[in-house]
Amino acid sequence: MRFSPTASATSSANYPSTSTWKTAESIAGTLVETSRTADLLVLGKHHAATALGSHLGRVTHALLHHAHCPVLIAPRTR
Structure with missing residues (x-):
């Protein structure tokens, strides 16, 4: 699985400590692999x-x- 970090002006401005990736793999598979080194998936x-x-x-x-770490599901807000 290959990750390539990308810069997103909106994401980086609003959430400077987050990372975004573009990948050709499945989203679920990518996040499961990412969860190996994460403390929490939201x-x-x-x-x-x-x-x-x-x-x-x-x-x-x-x-x-x-997932290899805890997963938090945040409810939708209006």
């Missing part, structure tokens, strides 16, 4: 705050099952 939930389960997307579901 994911945003697209749907309104409801019960979890079938409302999770593929990436979130994969990370909850395969």
